[in-house]
């Protein structure tokens with residue numbers, strides 16, 4: 001039994017049932033998403049810190065302009081003056097999505113991972129601008145991630161593509177799903193797909209640092225499938241988190257999943273946005289290096305390598321330029337932690353902020369090494385070279401391994417030469 005025996009039916013389209021999950025900030029790059037699309041699967045880009053990402057990719061200057069505009073405020077812990085220019089947010093989003101979808105060359109699809117917890121100082125207005133611009137730019141699907149909110153569908157219900165774009169949600173329990181569906185039924189707009197993310201996933205988690213062991217993806221997926229059946233709702237269910245081999249994926253497909261969402265194996269792909277030296281850190285990681293902590297100002301637990309440079313940050317908040325995690329009052333728990341640490345700093349000692357990290361800067365600079373639970377197994381997927389480094393596979397190597405391998409095997413990439 002292999003993944004290729006199955007197809008993912010979504011509306012009137014059929015895909016290879018492999019979805020590369022969104023990984024912000026620009027870890028799931030345009031190139032990574034396009035690799036999945038070319039092979040008939042689904043690739044995600046992520047709109048986390050989209051203005052900053054555009055600046056890196058297209059030499060725009062959204063971040064510098066914003067920083068300049070609010071330069072008078074940099075020493076002020078009160079960030080309530082700061083606002084994103086909604087037209088610029090929409091422009092950046094359009095530019096990024098168009099850049100990606102205009103390069104499609106296969107039969108797959110490109111979806112956008114949209115973390116609602118990036119509240120950007122005005123959560124509803126900025127979210128509406130992001131989602132609308134992505135639809136204007138021709139995105140195939142929108143995956144509503146961390147921070148999923150009941151009001152989100154209302155924000156885009158008047159958009160001409162509201163019924164044509166594929167809409168998906170990420171949930172970690174059947175309970176969260178049933179609450180969301182109540183609102184969706186009222187608006188007569190059910191999600192087109194449901195991603196069920198279990199406790200082994202990377203990024204932000206719907207499980208706590210102390211209780212994640214108590215849950216398993218297989219049980220949550222069965223609960224969700226049973227619930228949908230009881231409600232007579234026919235919506236594709238897509239498990240995510242810890243699906244490491246093609247055989248793991250095929251087993252889910254055989255028991256009723258429509259597709260699988262995977263990410264960790266692709267973090268080390270040549271097309272992933274992580275710098276090559278960080279990919280080597282992922283490959284060298286041992287199980288004890290992978291931790292779940294609560295340093296993210298979003299309030300969600302997050303899995304990361306304990307060697308992440310961001311965990312030793314004592315940097316000044318950079319909300320004037322970035323500020324993606326400012327809430328509707330202009331607050332972020334890192335700002336509080338930073339100014340508390342400043343007050344307690346002993347003369348001559350470096351500033352250390354404990355408890356919270358500046359995620360905006362950490363993710364932008366690839367200093368926050370978020371990862372899935374199976375990261376320590378990445379060594380099994382490639383070759384160690386003579387100089388001690390690891391060969392980086394292409395996204396195609398990994399995708400085809402998921403699609404065609406059997407019997408728990410992992411097909412390693414070919415050695416050069």
Ligand SMILES: Cc1cc2nc3c(=O)[nH]c(=O)nc-3n(C[C@H](O)[C@H](O)[C@H](O)COP(=O)(O)O)c2cc1C
Nearest residue numbers: 021022023024145201202203241242262263264372
């Ligand atoms: C490095 C990394 C970054 C991630 N970032 C995001 C993100 O920005 N938004 C999101 O919804 N999920 C994020 N995820 C979760 C993935 O999209 C995916 O659902 C999950 O990791 C799949 O499990 P796996 O990594 O075990 O294959 C991230 C995962 C990884 C590994």
